[in-house]
Amino acid sequence: MPTQGGEVLDFSRMNRVLEVRDEDFQADIEPGVIYQDLNESLRHKGLFFPPDPGARATIGGMIANNASGTRTVRYGATKDNILKLTVVLANGEVIETGTRASKTSSGYDLIHLFTGSEGTLGVVTKATVRLVGLPVEFSAAIATFPHVEAAARAVFEIIRSGCDPAFLELLAPECIELINKEMCLGLNPSPTLFMEFHGITEDQPAEILGMVEYICEDQGCEEFRSGLGRDERGRLLKARHDMAEMIRRNHPDCSPMVTDVAVPLTAYSRMIALARKEAHESGIPGYIFSHAGDGNIHLHFEGKSGDEKVWQTIDRINEHIVSEALKAGGTATGEHGVGMGKRRFMEQEHGSSLIWMRQIKQMFDPNGILNPGKIFLDGE
Ligand SMILES: Cc1cc2nc3c(=O)[nH]c(=O)nc-3n(C[C@H](O)[C@H](O)[C@H](O)COP(=O)(O)OP(=O)(O)OC[C@H]3O[C@@H](n4cnc5c(N)ncnc54)[C@H](O)[C@@H]3O)c2cc1C
Structure with a gap:
């Protein structure tokens, strides 16, 4: 968003998946690739790129804001799934950073510096991303509670029990009412947890759900519905992903x-x-x-x-x-x-380390040409 005028970079034609090395669980991609399209192209190989923001985001945009989503609880955010980046710096220099090895302790971690830098330190022109195998078996469930605090406590207990959810989303009653209105799903309009567990045999996630049901009942769960089929689970997942747009429409x-x-x-x-x-x-x-x-x-x-x-x-x-x-x-x-919206909280959140963030910005972009006006309040 060129708030001070300037040039807008359009990555829509840099949208190629350059190479998939399925046996290394890696892909080299350009920043204009839309993550849903990437996952569609990987489906036949039984692989996917796990971060899944609600938006139809590009990989470049996801890297720039360290996007995450429903699957982050299991697979991490974008930053956890980037191995290498090619970045054009403000002075025109092109650098490559990172490694194709699955781990490294070599040098400063520039991958994590650029990921989440919102286009203020450099322009990403290529990324090597980590892929994971599509789950073999899954089991999904919804649990409703008398109030949101009870649902929130169940979340804590589910994580603490080591059940390892693949996603664990909470929807307040007003969201359920909206979903019922738009998608006629007939859900109980109560605070609701929507969750999924993965495994390699059919019994494995089902066994975990048994334990989760017990945890939810202990927190006063009113209804626990497990064994959702592929269609119902798909509809619920879509409803969750479309939540923001549904609200806007109404x-x-x-x-x-x-x-x-x-x-x-x-x-x-x-x-x-x-x-x-x-x-x-x-x-x-x-x-x-x-x-x-x-x-x-x-x-x-x-x-x-x-x-x-x-x-x-x-x-x-x-x-x-x-x-x-x-x-x-x-x-x-x-x-x-x-x-721009959260710049005013930066000092409260980061204290004296904000000065070091400013110095990093100054070093990479001394003339302030990369996405000016973002992250830092002027004169801070
Ligand atoms: C309906 C809706 C739901 C959303 N849900 C989620 C969610 O669940 N989780 C989540 O994390 N986010 C969510 N978001 C925010 C969304 O993930 C981010 O806006 C998205 O990752 C940005 O991708 P984009 O392709 O739209 O990027 P843009 O909006 O085009 O750009 C975002 C930022 O990235 C920078 N940028 C873009 N490409 C590059 C590049 N190649 N190099 C350097 N900088 C670059 C831009 O300068 C800008 O600062 C949602 C947004 C909407 C509208």
């Missing part, structure tokens, strides 16, 4: 503001309760959905465009939630990045 006169805090799991239940209370008391349409297994919470507000009072309330709630997340040892942004 509020045509409004604009969105989405919180993206992530907290340690021990603070998760408290943060979910806080977000729920704030949303409820504000009277503004607010939807809570969460990558529960990562402690990542989205409170998606739809505020009337131009209504100053509504936007002041949304701003206040956002500040409060971020501030509480930071006090709990969390972050202002689990996956969406800083951009």
